[in-house]
Amino acid sequence: MSWKIKALTKSIWVFHLSVGSCNNCDIEILDCLTPRFDVERFGIQLIGSPRHADALLVTGVATRKNIPRMKKIYEQVPKPCVVIAVGQCAISQHMFRFGYNAPLPVDKILPVDLYIPGCPPKPEAMIDGIVKLVTKLRKAK
Amino acid sequence: MSHKVIVPIGPYHPLQEEPEFFQLYVEGEKVVDIDIIIGYNHRGIEKLSESKHIDQVPFLVERICGICSSSHPYAYVLAVEDILGGEASVVPERALYIRTIIDELQRIHSHLLWLGLAGHFIGYNTVWMWAWKYREPVLDMFEMVTGNRNNYAMFKVGGVRRDIKDEDIPVLKKALDDLVPALGMFRGAVMDDPVIQARLKNVGVLTKEQAIDWCVIGPTARASGVNIDVRRDEPYGVTDKINWNVIVEKEGDIFSKTVVRILEMYESVSMIRQCLDKMPKGSIDADIQDIPPGEGIGRVEAPRGECFHYVKTDGTNRLIRHKVRAPSFMNVASNKVAAVGGTISDATITLAAVDPCYCCTERVAVINKIDNKKILNGWDLIRLSQEKTQKLKLQKR
Numbered sequence A: 001m002s003w004k005i006k007a008l009t010k011s012i013w014v015f016h017l018s019v020g021s022c023n024n025c026d027i028e029i030l031d032c033l034t035p036r037f038d039v040e041r042f043g044i045q046l047i048g049s050p051r052h053a054d055a056l057l058v059t060g061v062a063t064r065k066n067i068p069r070m071k072k073i074y075e076q077v078p079k080p081c082v083v084i085a086v087g088q089c090a091i092s093q094h095m096f097r098f099g100y101n102a103p104l105p106v107d108k109i110l111p112v113d114l115y116i117p118g119c120p121p122k123p124e125a126m127i128d129g130i131v132k133l134v135t136k137l138r139k140a141k
Numbered sequence B: 001m002s003h004k005v006i007v008p009i010g011p012y013h014p015l016q017e018e019p020e021f022f023q024l025y026v027e028g029e030k031v032v033d034i035d036i037i038i039g040y041n042h043r044g045i046e047k048l049s050e051s052k053h054i055d056q057v058p059f060l061v062e063r064i065c066g067i068c069s070s071s072h073p074y075a076y077v078l079a080v081e082d083i084l085g086g087e088a089s090v091v092p093e094r095a096l097y098i099r100t101i102i103d104e105l106q107r108i109h110s111h112l113l114w115l116g117l118a119g120h121f122i123g124y125n126t127v128w129m130w131a132w133k134y135r136e137p138v139l140d141m142f143e144m145v146t147g148n149r150n151n152y153a154m155f156k157v158g159g160v161r162r163d164i165k166d167e168d169i170p171v172l173k174k175a176l177d178d179l180v181p182a183l184g185m186f187r188g189a190v191m192d193d194p195v196i197q198a199r200l201k202n203v204g205v206l207t208k209e210q211a212i213d214w215c216v217i218g219p220t221a222r223a224s225g226v227n228i229d230v231r232r233d234e235p236y237g238v239t240d241k242i243n244w245n246v247i248v249e250k251e252g253d254i255f256s257k258t259v260v261r262i263l264e265m266y267e268s269v270s271m272i273r274q275c276l277d278k279m280p281k282g283s284i285d286a287d288i289q290d291i292p293p294g295e296g297i298g299r300v301e302a303p304r305g306e307c308f309h310y311v312k313t314d315g316t317n318r319l320i321r322h323k324v325r326a327p328s329f330m331n332v333a334s335n336k337v338a339a340v341g342g343t344i345s346d347a348t349i350t351l352a353a354v355d356p357c358y359c360c361t362e363r364v365a366v367i368n369k370i371d372n373k374k375i376l377n378g379w380d381l382i383r384l385s386q387e388k389t390q391k392l393k394l395q396k397r
Helices: A003-008 A024-033 A068-074 A089-094 A123-139 B045-049 B059-063 B071-084 B092-121 B125-146 B168-191 B194-199 B208-213 B221-222 B254-276 B330-332 B344-353 B377-397
Strands: A013-018 A055-059 A082-086 A114-116 B005-009 B021-027 B028-036 B293-302 B306-313 B321-323
Touching: A003 A055, A013 A068, A024 A055, A024 B125, A055 A068, A055 A089, A082 A089, A082 A123, A082 B168, A089 B168, A114 A123, A114 B208, A123 B293, B005 B071, B005 B344, B021 B344, B028 B344, B045 B321, B059 B071, B059 B321, B092 B125, B092 B168, B092 B254, B092 B344, B125 B168, B168 B254, B194 B254, B194 B344, B221 B306, B221 B330, B306 B330, B330 B377
Parallel strands: A013 A055, A055 A082, A082 A114
Antiparallel strands: B005 B021, B021 B028, B293 B306, B306 B321
16 A cells, blocks of 8 residues: 555545535535534544545536536546545436536546445434445555 | 616625625725626536435435535425325334424524624624534534534434434533523624624615515514414424414514524524433334325525425436425525615625525526527527426336
């Protein structure tokens, strides 16, 4: 395991990128930080700048106005980083697939490493997803 | 010497959950003008709902906004039931009670959420953690009644989808009893806190005249002394059969907006208790088969203000036109007077004080890339809509 990937498995700093969601996933992400779930115990923290991020949490259908801006933000994140698609909208565009303003699913725009399904996923599901991701990264060489 | 500087906030700002873009024009510390640029969240829901079956649309409209995800389906089913002759004549009584319970539970959860975020915005994270801690039992109640924490999927034309079981009612009452002392502690801690008073009193003031001029609605208007509430003015559900008060404050600053929201939570708790006591037995669904051609409107007091839906049907199982106007559309514009004149450090909490929800509000303008002009302006859209109406009239003949 290279030291860069090893660094990713410690306390993950997360930048939250909402690209046209309905707020539900965003609220559940914030819910993870609050007393009942409290992921800050494990060093997972929401941070303000993509330059400090280890992981990008992408929520929502990628709308036309957001796609160029998403790419720009992904370029600003130091590599290697992980991209996590949270919620059904980010994974498969959900019921907006046939809408005129949602041309592409998120994984056609950014290289997604982890999918967390649900509308919205429960905070338990998100924590479970992060645990699976960290386990997988530890096994990688 | 005055020197204008633009301070950009957004579109992906750590304080905002959703992408939106504010340009603050500042002279020194003072905000002199503000521009709001939205359109990042536009998903074309009105057009999509015309391609769906009338019974599928509630699932779509509850994804307009995740926070008021019972207000939008409620307003939509009210609009469809308006075509059928009104909610009270169509829906069984037990379903009316369940609808009001869900609507009021959602108000508690949304106001707690806003209070927490407001604490976060003024850098007082203790309030954030407290408010969200006491929000969890409300979500547990939702999970027990509807099976889901956020998107409830409770509303359908002619009733509700799930019943409240008899054995669940004492559990719900117990949860409400546990919530009230928490709210009391919260009320004391927030309303008597010198830090919060220093940050929120006389900040972002919206006077009564300004509130009327800018057509604000919901808690934003009630904090400025405008006495409006759809639940009282045009009752739906069982809001006219139970006792409750409309909370109105006079000052119009952010502190009175906070007070209105805290006191409204008490009213909601008392409304839910009365509903649980008075709820009759019976069916929960009227089993409606056909929707006749016609037009209908539905108005619901969402946690942020009046949520308005308009539907038009032609006798088939799909809508011809569906129009949504969410409360934030009216409230967001009032930032232009509330934030201007304040300092830049107060701007964040002032912008958040109306409890904005941009994914409800999003509009779209199509712009030509070559000369940067709008392809369709307002007059073009009016002309197109008139042409479509003419076409529909011809088809009818």
